[in-house]
Amino acid sequence: MKVVILSVHVPFVRGGAELLAGWLADNLQERGHETELVQLPFRWNPPRVVLDHMLSARLTRIRPADRIVAMKFPAYLVPHENKVLWLLHQFRLAYELWATPHQGLENGYEAGRVREAVIAADDAYLPEARAIYTNSSVTSARLKRFNGLDSTVLYPPLRDPGSIRCESYGDYVFFPSRITPAKRQELLVQALAHTRSGVRAVIAGAPDVPAYLDPLLETIEREGLGDRVELIPEWISEERKLQLYANALAVVYPPLDEDSYGYVTMEAFYARKAVVTCEDSGGTHELVEEGVTGRVVPSTPESLAEALDELAEDRALAERLGHAARERLDTLNVSWDAVVETLTA
Amino acid sequence: MKIAVATTVVPFAKGGARRHAGELTAALSRRGHEVDEILLPFWPDPEEMVEQMLALRLLDLTHEAELLICLRTPSYLLRHPNKVVWFLHHHRPAYDLRETYPDPRTPHSDAIRESIYESDRLGLREARRVYAISRVVADRLREYNNLSCEVLYPAFGDADSYHCDEYGDFIFFPSRIAPLKRQALAVEAMAYVRSDIRLVISGKADVPEHLDRLRELVAGLGLEDRVELEGAWIDEGRKRELYAGCLAVLYPPLGEDYGYVTTEAFAASKALITCTDSGGPLEFVQDGRNGLVVEPEPRALAGALDELAGDRPRARRLGEEAKRALRRLDLRWDPVVEALTR
Numbered sequence: 001m002k003v004v005i006l007s008v009h010v011p012f013v014r015g016g017a018e019l020l021a022g023w024l025a026d027n028l029q030e031r032g033h034e035t036e037l038v039q040l041p042f043r044w045n046p047p048r049v050v051l052d053h054m055l056s057a058r059l060t061r062i063r064p065a066d067r068i069v070a071m072k073f074p075a076y077l078v079p080h081e082n083k084v085l086w087l088l089h090q091f092r093l094a095y096e097l098w099a100t101p102h103q104g105l106e107n108g109y110e111a112g113r114v115r116e117a118v119i120a121a122d123d124a125y126l127p128e129a130r131a132i133y134t135n136s137s138v139t140s141a142r143l144k145r146f147n148g149l150d151s152t153v154l155y156p157p158l159r160d161p162g163s164i165r166c167e168s169y170g171d172y173v174f175f176p177s178r179i180t181p182a183k184r185q186e187l188l189v190q191a192l193a194h195t196r197s198g199v200r201a202v203i204a205g206a207p208d209v210p211a212y213l214d215p216l217l218e219t220i221e222r223e224g225l226g227d228r229v230e231l232i233p234e235w236i237s238e239e240r241k242l243q244l245y246a247n248a249l250a251v252v253y254p255p256l257d258e259d260s261y262g263y264v265t266m267e268a269f270y271a272r273k274a275v276v277t278c279e280d281s282g283g284t285h286e287l288v289e290e291g292v293t294g295r296v297v298p299s300t301p302e303s304l305a306e307a308l309d310e311l312a313e314d315r316a317l318a319e320r321l322g323h324a325a326r327e328r329l330d331t332l333n334v335s336w337d338a339v340v341e342t343l344t345a
Numbered sequence: 346m347k348i349a350v351a352t353t354v355v356p357f358a359k360g361g362a363r364r365h366a367g368e369l370t371a372a373l374s375r376r377g378h379e380v381d382e383i384l385l386p387f388w389p390d391p392e393e394m395v396e397q398m399l400a401l402r403l404l405d406l407t408h409e410a411e412l413l414i415c416l417r418t419p420s421y422l423l424r425h426p427n428k429v430v431w432f433l434h435h436h437r438p439a440y441d442l443r444e445t446y447p448d449p450r451t452p453h454s455d456a457i458r459e460s461i462y463e464s465d466r467l468g469l470r471e472a473r474r475v476y477a478i479s480r481v482v483a484d485r486l487r488e489y490n491n492l493s494c495e496v497l498y499p500a501f502g503d504a505d506s507y508h509c510d511e512y513g514d515f516i517f518f519p520s521r522i523a524p525l526k527r528q529a530l531a532v533e534a535m536a537y538v539r540s541d542i543r544l545v546i547s548g549k550a551d552v553p554e555h556l557d558r559l560r561e562l563v564a565g566l567g568l569e570d571r572v573e574l575e576g577a578w579i580d581e582g583r584k585r586e587l588y589a590g591c592l593a594v595l596y597p598p599l600g601e602d603y604g605y606v607t608t609e610a611f612a613a614s615k616a617l618i619t620c621t622d623s624g625g626p627l628e629f630v631q632d633g634r635n636g637l638v639v640e641p642e643p644r645a646l647a648g649a650l651d652e653l654a655g656d657r658p659r660a661r662r663l664g665e666e667a668k669r670a671l672r673r674l675d676l677r678w679d680p681v682v683e684a685l686t687r
Contacts, residue, residue: 004356004386011349011381011409036356038386041404052403059400062356063388 001066001344002034006075009039017088021071023159024086024343027336033344038062040075044093047105047114050074054121069343070129073118077125084343085132086154089139089259094118095146096257102182122147133342136260138283154342155334158263163238164270167246169318172200172230173276173308174248176241177264179207179216179233183255186215187278187304193223194305197312201252202244204232245271249318250311254299257282269293269329274321276307293325346686347379349406351423352416352433353387358551359578360521361605362417362433365499369414369431369685372500372678378686381410385420389436391448391457398422398464414685419461421468429685430472431497432482434602436461440489441600446525465490476684479603481624497685499603500678504671507612510589512660515543515573516618516650517591519584519606522550522576526598527620528559530641536566537647540654544595545587547575588613592660593653597641600624611635611671616663618649629674635667 005028007021021037028035040057044050057077062068068083070076073091076083093105094115105111126132126149133154134140140151158164177183185203192201207213213233220229236244245251251268253275260283268275269287275294277284290296295311297303311318350373352366366382373380383406387397398419405424406413413425421430435441438448439461448454469475469490476497477483486492520526528546535544550556556576563572579587588594594610594617601624610617611629617636619626630636637652639645653660 002357009383011383011406012347012379034357038356038384040385041383041406041409043408049405052405056400056403059396059403060386061388061390061393061397062386063390063393065356 002064003028003036003067003069003344004062004065005035005037006062006068006070006078007037007039008042008072008075010043011041017072019159020088020156023336024069024339027340028344031337031340033340036065038075040078042072042074044091045106047111050091050114051117054117058125067344074121076129077121079125079128083129085126085129085134085151086339086343087132087134087139087143087151089135090122090142090146091118092259096142119146136283137286138259154339155261155332157334157336157339158266158270161266161270164242164267165246166272166322169249169315169322170247171198171312172202172248173250173252173311174244174268174273175201175203175252176236176244176267177205177253177255179203179205179212181212184278184299186219187254187299187301188252189216189219189223189225189229190301191304191308192225192228193219194301195309195312197309198228199249199308199312200228200230202230202232202248204234204236204241204244206235207233242271245273248273249315250274250276250294250308250322252276252304252308253281253284254278254304255281255284256299259283261286261288266329266334269325272319272322272326274311274318274325276304276311278304287325287328289328292321293328294321346412347381347410348373348412348414348686349381349383349410349425350414350416351383351385351406351420353401353418353420354384355388356386358521359549360417361603364605365433366416368499368502368678369416369681372502372682373686375678376682376686387417387419391438391454391461392451394436394457395460398460402464412686415468415472419464419468421472422464424471428472430469430475431478431685432469432475432486432494433478434482435465435485435489437600441485442525445599474687479625480628481600482602495684497681498674498676499605500681501608501612501671501676502678504608504612504676507585507609508589509614509664509668512592512657512664513590514541515545515591516593516595516653517587517615518544518546518595519579519587519609520548520596520598522546522548522555522559524555525600527641529562530597530620530643530646531595532559532562532566532568532572533643534646534650535568535572537644538571538650538654539647540651542592542650542654543571543573544650545573545575545591547577547579547584547587549578550576584609585613588615591615592657593618593636593664595619595646595650596623596626597646598623598626599641601626608671608674608676611667614661614664614668616653616660616667618646618653620646629670631670633663635663635670637663 057074132151278299288294295307401422415421475494596606597620604625607626620641632638637649
């Protein structure tokens with residue numbers, strides 16, 4: 001069938017959602033569907049422009065399509081008789097991030113009214129979809145809590161899980177991610193200062209802005225961790241990443257209240273590595289079960305250090321958790337076949 | 346400079362606007378600009394056009410880019426204080442085709458046509474500069490919008506990827522299959538052709554019925570052996586093979602805005618056969634020098650095909666001159682980028 005994948009695009013910014021939309025397009029095409037990716041431009045400051053974007057989406061017509069798969073706000077407001085949603089998240093600034101330090105909307109009366117309009121539009125138009133799928137139970141729970149809507153979780157698969165391998169359980173933990181405060185790389189560096197086992201850490205990823213590196217470099221310097229923390233402040237090649245996964249003792253991924261399980265968690269599980277995450281990490285809990293497929297600990301340097309020491313001193317434990325992690329994936333039925341079949345049903 | 350290149354596109358259609366936007370974006374990037382391509386879905390059904398125009402009008406790119414370059418109609422409704430339009434074509438059923446190929450008549454059609462005029466007036470008035478993709482389009486802008494503007498031909502960056510193998514036994518007609526491209530005229534001409542030349546038509550139909558009707562025409566005239574109808578997009582490699590092997594290229598659209606087929610044929614050292622009312626191709630084709638220009642009439646077209654089929658050395662001479670004409674045109678990106686970012 002003719003499928004239009006509908007998402008949004010913040011001009012001059014590339015993000016993970018765009019990658020996922022692209023992979024979905026590839027996989028639909030491979031299975032014989034004629035596919036087009038449509039991305040509507042979007043911005044949210046000053047807050048009133050959100051209203052313009054919402055109205056613009058309502059007035060947009062997508063023809064000729066047998067099916068629309070809408071992934072983000074406000075693109076999912078585009079009317080179509082054959083629309084399904086694969087929701088990555090709603091407009092978070094109007095929901096769970098509202099009235100938090102991450103609000104991101106210029107404050108004031110106007111922002112409050114815009115927030116009400118966003119919620120009203122979601123209430124009115126989300127139910128137009130033939131079906132609502134989400135990327136995680138976190139997103140589904142929010143949809144239920146804020147809009148009273150039921151949805152089904154459809155986990156986004158990795159692009160090419162077959163390439164991920166396990167070679168050994170080495171002497172380092174691996175933390176691959178964009179370097180940004182919400183991912184909490186600094187927590188790992190501070191934890192290293194409290195470890196006794198001599199475990200090392202490899203932190204790899206491009207900083208959102210160069211200044212995010214400063215506190216990491218300062219802590220490494222102050223605590224004398226230069227030879228135990230390897231900081232690679234750039235996007236590493238796919239091959240290098242696979243190599244680092246393959247030989248890690250375990251993977252550390254302690255973000256603050258993540259929307260979904262995070263690709264890192266799933267990649268780690270394919271590499272048969274336990275994931276060490278935190279109690280306030282949100283979506284990672286969908287896959288990481290304390291003591292079974294990894295460790296879920298309080299988000300303090302001391303607690304994290306203790307978990308890392310235990311794994312470093314008991315490799316058999318790291319290996320056991322890692323194997324359970326890989327088995328956990330098999331129970332999830334995460335595959336592009338399943339995603340394409342579900343979204344085109 | 347941060348530049349947004351915006352155009353409307355019809356989902357699933359591989360039209361010129363998409364190609365144009367992609368190549369322009371690449372050229373601007375090569376010159377060191379930070380460029381983002383914004384492709385906006387737009388379905389040219391008049392009954393749904395007013396709401397779609399408003400959808401575009403609500404989008405403001407002022408804070409995203411220093412310069413907004415708008416291509417296909419009506420992308421120039423996007424708001425930006427520094428907007429340059431490289432005008433590809435009007436919504437022609439409301440303008441030059443208003444009498445011949447108008448949009449279907451409905452209770453709203455007059456009001457909708459007025460909205461189209463008004464939105465063009467508004468978008469073009471706001472632009473700092475307007476360039477036309479061809480003289481044909483510049484003439485229409487003068488006639489209908491009282492606007493005089495410079496012509497800026499698209500660069501032809503990959504002309505070297507076309508080649509010529511021979512002057513073979515078929516005429517090639519590559520294009521979207523649509524009434525305005527007049528594939529039916531070409532098929533009807535084949536009924537009058539006396540030489541044993543074949544016609545290869547390839548391209549995807551906008552709507553499947555157009556292809557069906559063409560098939561019926563071929564069968565009705567008993568031309569199955571002489572007319573090959575490939576009703577699908579051909580890949581770029583095969584397209585170049587067909588250009589390389591044909592005797593000449595046929596492209597007889599009605600009032601074409603620009604027409605990439607012309608320069609592609611020239612790049613493959615092939616003469617172009619076109620019609621007196623074909624628009625864009627006439628800016629490049631000179632009758633009897635690098636191609637043939639005939640009346641849009643089956644017998645006249647058949648005469649032109651027979652002429653080249655009966656005199657291959659002539660087809661070669663015209664084709665070689667076409668290649669030289671293309672070189673003289675010097676269709677490079679530098680002057681285009683220069684003008685658009687001035």
